[in-house]
Amino acid sequence: MADDLAISDVARVFGLRTSAIRYYEQIGILPAPMRRNGQRRYDNSVLFRLAVVQRARETGFTLEEIRELFFGFPPGTRPPKRWHQLSQRKITELQERMNRLKQMETLLKRVEDCRCDVLDECGEKILKQGRV
Numbered sequence: 001m002a003d004d005l006a007i008s009d010v011a012r013v014f015g016l017r018t019s020a021i022r023y024y025e026q027i028g029i030l031p032a033p034m035r036r037n038g039q040r041r042y043d044n045s046v047l048f049r050l051a052v053v054q055r056a057r058e059t060g061f062t063l064e065e066i067r068e069l070f071f072g073f074p075p076g077t078r079p080p081k082r083w084h085q086l087s088q089r090k091i092t093e094l095q096e097r098m099n100r101l102k103q104m105e106t107l108l109k110r111v112e113d114c115r116c117d118v119l120d121e122c123g124e125k126i127l128k129q130g131r132v
């Protein structure tokens with residue numbers, strides 16, 4: 001890997017738009033780049049940082065959670081502790097989401113078997129029994 005990359009080179013490595021890289025700089029996830037002749041120039045460290053960002057995005061972390069991964073811990077906090085703490089919270093969130101999806105699936109199966117003649121009849125049954 002080269003030590004002096006243009007923004008287009010960095011974007012190409014990760015399949016990102018250059019505007020995404022500039023946005024990551026703006027919100028502080030990426031450090032401000034060096035400038036040469038007015039153009040952004042990056043060293044390999046930005047590739048390493050973006051690799052972490054991409055992995056975090058793939059696992060469902062929001063940009064705010066990614067900022068927390070980098071900056072939300074006391075200085076010297078090792079990566080395993082950072083990943084563990086944020087991952088545990090994300091796993092809990094995913095489990096809650098999966099439970100909601102299962103509930104939605106159950107409700108959809110119930111309404112799929114609807115025998116009502118009009119929607120008001122559905123509403124009446126929902127209010128009386130909690131289901132169609």
